[in-house]
Amino acid sequence: MGAPHVSAPVPLPADDDDDRTSFSKESLKRAFFDHLFYTIGKFPKISGKNDLYLALAHAIRDRSLQRWISSTAQYNQTAPRTVAYLSAEFLMGPHLGNHLINLGIADSVREAMAELKLDFNEILRQEEEPGLGNGGLGRLAACFLDSLATGQIPAFGYGIRYEYGIFFQTIIDGWQVENTDKWLRYGNPWEIQRAEWAVEIKLGGHTEQYTDDAGYLRVRWAPEKTVVGVPFDSPIPGYRVNTTNTLRLWRAEATESFDFSVFNQGDYLGAVSKKVTSENLTKVLYPNDETTQGKELRLEQQYFFVSCSLQDMIRIHLARGGAIGDFDKKFAIQLNDTHPAIAIAELMRLLVDEHLLPWDQAWGITTRSFSYTNHTLLPEALERWPLDLFQRILPRHLELIYEINARFLNDVRIHFLGDESRISRLSLIDESGERYVRMAHLACVGSHAINGVAELHSDLLKHGLLKDFYEMWPEKFTNVTNGVTPRRWLVLSNPRLTSLVTNAIGDAWVTDLPRIRLIEDYIDDAAFRQEWRAVKRANKVDLAALILRRTGVKVDPDSMFDVLVKRIHEYKRQHLAVLHIVTLYHRLKSGRxxxxxxxxxxxxxxxAPGYHTAKLMIKLITSVGDVVNNDPDVRDLLKVVFIPNFNVTQGQCIYPAAELSEQISLAGKEASGTGNMKFAMNGALTIGTMDGANIELRDQVGAENFFLFGHTAAEVRHIKTAGYHPGDYYHSHSELRTCLDLIQSGFFSRGDTELFRPLVDNLLRHDPYLLLADYQSYIECQDLVSQAYRDHEGWTRMSILNTARSGKFSSDRSIREYAEQIWNVKPVPVELYDEAEMEHTLR
Structure with a gap:
């Protein structure tokens, strides 16, 4: 990588400001060079682009550190109730740009770099995005951390520091190929290792009973092996506030990394075997669990991070002078889906076995501490573990779960006397066939609050997936509709639109998104609408450049940008969008x-690496694209591109440029969705079903500004109950039949009639997600989209209204609802310590 030109030697800028973390341009330039010299160990002439990024990142982290330390010091003094957000995924996205926005120094840093003749945007592009998540779950967690800090609520994010991200996706001959995501290859300047707060984690082995000094029967866990969890902390700054919270991620290490005696015997691999085995725990997100070894690793991984986190919370609580019996008064623990649900049994183990509390007291503390967010309506996505595997890895926890279950089922018998089938359905142990531990059931029983993430989703939980629990404890259930942070998804990713909106109505909307509705006052202003279109087109030009770089396909910024970006899954129905493309293609080729x-x-x-059907869907998209993009009859009218390795960084370019947002999952399958919110916030119009948060989005923006198609969740249930026959739709709709026949014939697969046969056969014989039933409605709705888009002024008005009415979908609102309805936590404004005060506290 060539070094950018910076004149050398470069004199350090004079700085009249004694504060080494000043936000002045001169202070920023001095800090930049200090870190380039003393942290990176380079001088400008031999510095590569990544060196410059690292130097700037360290300079900006310094400015967050003062706020970070001040926040921690204040929390330690006042011991407020603190949110602990447990999540297997945190898709934070690049840190540098977000820090600059939240600290309010983006313009100063840009100007400082320009004065040094450095390309600021090129420096930003050097950051390796931490791939610590797979999709919406991790992106939601990142938005929530931003809103917690912005709302000045004391909080920790707890997760795993995966050495490798989910995977780096490339497309070769139209197929997804998974490559190692080496996000840590150049180091991570945002994290600080806290080795002094490492904890030990037990795995395997057996349990032993003993009598304590007071004569009580106790249980001791004798593990087969022990690993060490080491925390790595990253600062999470709030927007224009002093509050800076902590994302604490855990890395697994061996208790002894090197066995000297084994080495001396000549067994060089054996000398480091414990290190290798232990570190496998945090190597990669979601190891393939199709094998027994994969299942074991995944369960160990989940237990590892929740045990580390709970031990850490107890350490903090006791260090602040708290009594163990008051733990629940100081921590509100949120389970982000079922992955961390083993935390309920682990907190019971810590309280009963380690801190010797009576069962009933420990159970009260546990249930008052935990709350559970469910993120799925797919029964197969609710984790469950074979009993023998659970026994082998977590023997003490299985005993605790048996005891929890016995007590719980006694309560069920009292509530529903004689209803044995209900007892079987509610049990934490699935007794049908191979016996399993049901993790969602454990989460429901051990939490004081259970919430869905959209109004429809919460309703379907109460009357479907978790109906028995709802009838047992209706007071536990509530809804908190998801949201996204406008800082990253509008201010940072769409600076042009941010400037247009702020120039019109001021910047209060950044932390009070409902105020963005004030731009409706400008909807009749022709000049404002023209500027709005200019912003969108400039964003489209940027995305077109990205597409050309990543795919080699040249697209026209004056064409409509119709976008579908999300995890590839049959229920999300990317192949329904492909059927629309094939329909348009056939209409063009046939002259209709x-x-x-x-x-x-x-x-x-x-x-997912093991999800062959989803991979075949990607192959179908790319194969259709190859034909369409290279057909001279249509390539100026239709283009199909698949951008590889979709992530937060790419999302920041894609959402601002989108004009049509595809939210086309089968009604009743999507819990909420957050991409739909990001698109609308950036002025895209939605074509979608009555699914997840689409319903609330349509209510907010107005039915006339939303393109609705497809069957409702109730209609879907009726169709399936009555007996669904997809072949009937194939035979009765000529365009649908033509599309499927074209795909089946090998037209898009170089004559290979077998390649897409599994997809087509599945649709004709089963079609579990009702593509064929929704096809005609979707095509007709897309025709309405085309008609609406031709009216440029009308489309612009609808675009403005989508942004103006997106206020409900800020994660700030979501966090306020969690804080008030579930966590019972309050904001704690942070006073900034200066360096003199810090020195005084040390003395």
């Missing part, structure tokens, strides 16, 4: 298209 509208179809998303 009248006044065709130029469209660019943009796809992105990853398929």
């Amino acid at each position: 298209a009248r006044d065709p509208l130029p469209r660019t179809f943009i796809f992105g998303g990853k398929a």
Whole structure:
């Protein structure tokens, strides 16, 4: 990598400001060079682009550290109730840009770099995005951490410091290929290792009973092996406030990394075997669990991070002078889906076995501490573990779960006397066939609050997936609709739109998103609408450049950008969008298209490595694209691109440029969705079903500004109950039949009639997600989209209204609802310590 030109030697800028973390340009330039010299060990002439990024990142982290330390010091003094957000995923995205926005120094840093003749945008692009998540779950967790800090609520994010991200996706001959995501290869300047707060984690072995000094029967866990969890902390700054919270991620290490005696015997691999085995725990997110070894690793991984986190919370609580019996008064623990649900049994173990509390007291503390967010309506996505595997890895926890279950089922018998089938359905142990531990059931029993993430989702939980629990404890259930942070997803990712909105109505909307509705006052201003269109087109030009770089496909910024980016899954129905493309293509080729509208179809998303159907869906998208993009008859009217390795960084370019947001999952399958919110916030119009948060989005923006199609969740249930026959739709709709026949014939697969046969056969014989039933409605709705887009002024008005009415979908609102309804936590404004005060406290 060539070094950018910086004149050398460079004199350090004079700085009249004694504060080494000043936000002045001169202070920023001095800090930049200090870190380049003393942290990176380079001088400008031999510095590469990544060196410059690292130097700037360290300089900005210094400015967060003062706020970070001040926040920690204040929390330690006042011991407020603190949120602990447990999540297997945190898709934070690049840190540097977010820090600059939240600290309010983006313009100063840009100017400082320009004065040094450095390309600020090129420096930003050097950051390796931490791939610590797979999709919406991790992106939601990142938004929530931003809103917690911005709302000045004391909080920790707890998760795993995966050495490698989910995977780096490349597309080779149209197929997804998974490559190692080496996000740590150049180090991570945002984290600080806290080796002094490492904890030991037990795994395997057996349990032993003993009698304590007071004569009580106790249980001791004798593990087969022990690993060490080492915390790595990253600062999470709030927007224009002093509050800076902590993301604490755990890395697994061996208790002894090197066995000297084994080495001396000549067994060089054996000398480091414990280190290798232990570190496998945190190597990669979601190891393939199709094998027994994969299942073991995944369960060990989940237990590892929750045990580390709970031990850490107890350490903090006791260090602040708290009594163990008051733990629940000081920590509100949120389970982000079922992955961390083993935390309920682990807290019981710590309280009963380690701190010797009576069962009933420990159970009261546990249930008052935990709350559970469910993120799925797919029964197969609710984790469960074979009993023998659970026994082998967590023998003490299985005993505790048996005891929890016995007590719980006694309560069930009292509530529902004689209803044995209900007892079987509610049990924490699935007794049908191979016996399993049901983790969602453990989460429901051990939490004082259970919430869904959209109104429809919460309703379906109460009357479907978790109906028995709802009838047992209706008071536990509530809804908190998801949200996204406008700082990253509008201010940072769409600076042009941010400037237009702020110039019109001021900047209060950044932390009070409902105020963005004030731009409705400008909807009749022709100049404002023209500026709005200019912003969108400039963003489209940027995305077109990204597409050209990543795919080699040249797209027209004046065509409609029709976008579907999310995890690849059958229920999200990316292949329904492909059927629309094939329909348009056939209309153009057969001369039946009248006044065709130029469209660019943009796809992105990853398929799980073991999910062959999802991978075949990617192959279908790329194969259709190869034919369409290279057909001279249509390539100026239709383009199809699949952007590989969709992530937060790419999302920041894609959402601002999108004009049509595809939210086309089968009604009743998507819990909420957050991409739909990001698109609308950036002025895209939605075509979607009555699913997840689409319903609330449509309510907010107005039915006339939303393109609705497809069956409702109730209609879907009726169709399936009555007996669904997808072949009937194939035979009765000629365009649908033509599309499927074209795909089946090998037209898009170089004559290979077998390649897409599994997809087509599944649709014709089973079609579990009702693509064929929704096809005609979708095509007709897309025709309405084309008609609406031709009216540039009308489309612009709808675009403005989508942004203006997106206020509900800020994660700030979500966090306020959690804080008030579930966590019972309050904001704690942080006073900033200066360096003199810090020195005084040390003395």
